[in-house]
Amino acid sequence: MQVDVDTPPPVEEQQLRFDRMIADEVRIEPRDWMPEGYRRTLIRQIAQHAHSEIIGMQPEGNWITRAPSLRRKAILMAKVQDEAGHGLYLYSAAETLGVDREELLDLLHQGKQKYSSIFNYPTLTWADMGAIGWLVDGAAIMNQVPLCRCSYGPYGRAMVRICKEESFHQRQGFEILHTLSHGTPAQKAMAQDAVDRFWWPSLMMFGPPDSASTHSAQSTAWGIKRFGNDELRQRFVDMTVPQADVLGLRIPDPDLRWDEATGHYAFGAIDWDELDRIIRGDGPCNAQRMERRRTAHEEGAWVRDSADAYARKHAAAATTTSDAA
């Protein structure tokens, strides 16, 4: 059912209504009027998030065939599959803003949209599956929980689904590391090495310091972003350090100490040049990740085309039959 409206209300009035909804914490839904900047910001952020889930399948997918027990193999496969699902939930949310998933994938494949830099690090040992689950999924959850209350309805709802599924991801990672750190000396060394390599990149997942972050203020005003990068990073450190003690693993930061005055852990300086370098494409696995993604897409083209042709053929056949009846 569609009711005809003669003329839409003027833009100023629409903008006022939008601002009021944001102020009242009322969710914005797909067919609501929204400022172009809000739409563009959301498309960019949701797409980048979706791409991260999809590219993020690769570093862990790298160990599916080599998981050291059948139980671990099943868990890892289910986890990587979940990440594919997360990507789809997010593409679906982005599509409510009037873009096509195919367009977004093209932008990814052309290098015009980014994904999280963390996935440009290689997974060199089995313990990396533990470090990724514990630290990378842990940091992701920290970032994602506030997004469940994002002002844009479909994004918030996708995040609710995702956060529900994420809880097992972090636990299985912790369990892997716990088993390794309580196993043979070689296993424990493997676990420590993985934490050494993934600790700093995980802290970088929260983005640049608020002082250097370009989009933060507007995103906060729009109710897309709820907390600053530094605040979330601090929360992550505070949550993780005691867990490292339980694991019996060392955090690779000589400056890390409990600060009685602030009630938080103080930690060392992050190497932002490294992050910049990787964002620019100069990370150990950027080229490899993109190539895998493009190849899967290109080699799948004939499959998608054939299914499409089949659907047309049979839709046409169905129409003919019903016409005849």
Place this chain on the structure above:
Amino acid sequence: MTTAGSAPRTPHGWPLWEVFVRSRRGLSHQHVGSLHAPDGEMALRNARDVYTRRGEGVSLWVVPSAAIVASSPDEQDPFFDPALDKVYRHPTFYEVPEGVEHL
């Protein structure tokens, strides 16, 4: 399992389908998201894998997104406001004398 087979093509890629899940008997289907599939049968199968991996559903609907006709938020006032003043449709409108239960 019955499906209507076709949906309008998008300029590139498979058409978009909206997915509705009945999470258990006694509840209605709820919109959970969308996905791409070449036709209804594949959309239904993909929906099972994408949206019910943890046994979230007992029944699924897929509907071509293009087949959904939606009211526009701009029409929100003329469209839905008339219902707002019909408070007598809501049970809380009625005063129930003290002592009456299960009404």
Place this chain on the structure above:
Amino acid sequence: MSTPTTSRPQRPTAPADPLVAYLVGLGDDALILAQRLGEWITRAPQIEEDIALGNIALDLLGQARVLLSHAGEVEGAGRDEDALAYLRDEREFRNVCLVEIPNGDFAVTMARQLVFSAYQYELWTALRNSTEPLLADLAAKAVKEVTYHRDHATQWVLRLGDGTDEGHRRMQAGLDRVWPYVAELFAADDVAAQLPGVAVDPPSLLAPWTAYVEDVVARATLTVPTPTWHSRGGRRGLHTEHLGHLLPEMQHLHRAHPGARW
């Protein structure tokens, strides 16, 4: 020098207990195919298909774990599912050769899925009546899983066979690639023969399998291949060369840390 022996050297490849051998054979089929399908993840033609192939692989891995665990229990030598999966060599694996051949393109994988899931559908349907309680229980669950696997493969074979010209050509090539491995699935098996009531006689599955598969192939406008050679011997540990590459990848980490827990 010791006395030369007249009998040919025989490497013991089959477990002595036929029930153990039977369970290991079915378990290896599921395990090796799960391993192959796991290779697809992040490489599928559409993200939805990454998830679908993952689901099928997870179902098969689940079947493998139940079968191998139970085989270990029946054997009573202290081997669990991991000891059986990770510490046996090629000649001790008892899977049919079909499941170990490389994935090829999506058409080859779907051809293999059609053949194997239709076979497993008949197998598990029959095993619901097994006098071995564990097999009967597993069969009740597995038959639901493989019903979905068979349907998934069927839908794809139809869409590739009766879609574009390229799809048709590749799907026919996929069938041609896997058909030499079909007969082995239905070959009489002396292990199964020793387990009346418990196991299923493979040749008895051929007729319903053929009816189903030939119908799908015809509806997909494809032709049932007539291969000039046939694989044989997987159940006796005689495999293709491919298994010798699959196993080291699967097993190396586990073997590099003897006795470790994971």
